[in-house]
Amino acid sequence: MRLLLVEADPMIGEIVLDTLRAEGFAVDWVRDGAMADTALRAQSYDLVVLDLGLPNRDGLVVLKSLRARKQRMPVLIATARDGVEQRIAGLDAGADDYVLKPFDIDELLARIRAHIRRASGRAEPVYQYGNVTINPATKEVAVGGEPVLLSSREWAVLEPLLARPGLILSRAQLEEKLFSWKDEISSNAVEVYIHGLRKKLGAKLIQNVRGVGYLVPKV
Numbered sequence: 434m435r436l437l438l439v440e441a442d443p444m445i446g447e448i449v450l451d452t453l454r455a456e457g458f459a460v461d462w463v464r465d466g467a468m469a470d471t472a473l474r475a476q477s478y479d480l481v482v483l484d485l486g487l488p489n490r491d492g493l494v495v496l497k498s499l500r501a502r503k504q505r506m507p508v509l510i511a512t513a514r515d516g517v518e519q520r521i522a523g524l525d526a527g528a529d530d531y532v533l534k535p536f537d538i539d540e541l542l543a544r545i546r547a548h549i550r551r552a553s554g555r556a557e558p559v560y561q562y563g564n565v566t567i568n569p570a571t572k573e574v575a576v577g578g579e580p581v582l583l584s585s586r587e588w589a590v591l592e593p594l595l596a597r598p599g600l601i602l603s604r605a606q607l608e609e610k611l612f613s614w615k616d617e618i619s620s621n622a623v624e625v626y627i628h629g630l631r632k633k634l635g636a637k638l639i640q641n642v643r644g645v646g647y648l649v650p651k652v
Contacts, residue, residue: 434479434549434592435459435610439469439495440511441487445534449482449511452538453545457572457585459613466490473499477609478506479549479593482541485512485523493526500527507548511536546570553596560595562649565634567595574634581633586611590626594639594649603646623647 436458440446446462453460461476463469466487473481473495481499485492496508510523513534520531530544546569550558560567564577572588574581583591589611594602604623611622619625627639627647639647 434589435461435476435613436545437469437472437476437478437481438462439464439466439481439483439487439492441465441484448538449541452542456542457588459589459609459611459616461613464488466492466495469495470498473504474502479552479610480506480545481508482545483508483510483512483528485510485514485519493523496523496526496528505552507552509541509544509548511541543570550596555596560592562595562598562638565595565638567591576634583633584626584629586622587626587630587633590623591630591634591639594647598649599651601642601646601648606646 436453438446438449438453438460440449440462441464443464446464450460450462461472463472467489469483469487469492470490483492483496487495492510492512499508507529508527509530509532510528511532511534514520515533523531529548532541532544550556550569558568558570560569566575567573569592572583574583590607593607593610607623630639638649640650641647
């Protein structure tokens with residue numbers, strides 16, 4: 434999954450960035466409102482973590498512009514603005530959630546997982562597809578009850594495919610889930626990770642749609 438982190442404070446930004454990447458997310462980090470607006474116009478994200486006290490453009494303005502463009506990805510506000518009226522304004526402007534600084538990083542991760550899960554149309558916290566079970570919170574994967582170890586990149590390919598069975602994702606779309614701006618992308622990276630997943634989870638789980646992309650078929 435690919436996230437946009439909009440955070441002006443360099444210390445908080447580094448901590449959140451490192452934590453999200455350690456959890457297997459591809460993350461782009463911008464530090465002011467104008468850059469956030471540019472990133473949101475250029476790139477599709479699964480979720481945005483948005484500070485409000487930003488230079489160049491207030492975070493609330495960024496949020497209102499995003500919703501005016503009918504972009505529907507979840508937005509989680511993370512800010513020091515703790516007034517009730519300010520929280521109401523953020524939620525009424527289109528935010529899905531609101532956490533106050535200083536926040537607990539584990540709580541932030543749990544909220545991110547919950548919003549991504551609901552955005553994909555699921556309420557349950559665990560994926561189940563045939564004999565494959567996936568727990569996004571713990572990154573645990575099992576086949577027929579037996580644990581299987583996946584690399585962080587294999588996980589990043591598998592999760593969006595299993596989240597929406599029957600939906601075809603192109604190689605470019607999967608690359609967007611895998612890599613942030615600064616990552617180098619090899620031409621066959623997606624194919625390599627899918628080959629590894631098929632070896633570990635079964636050859637029929639991820640299917641090719643020739644010339645289009647990949648899907649996990651509906652049960």
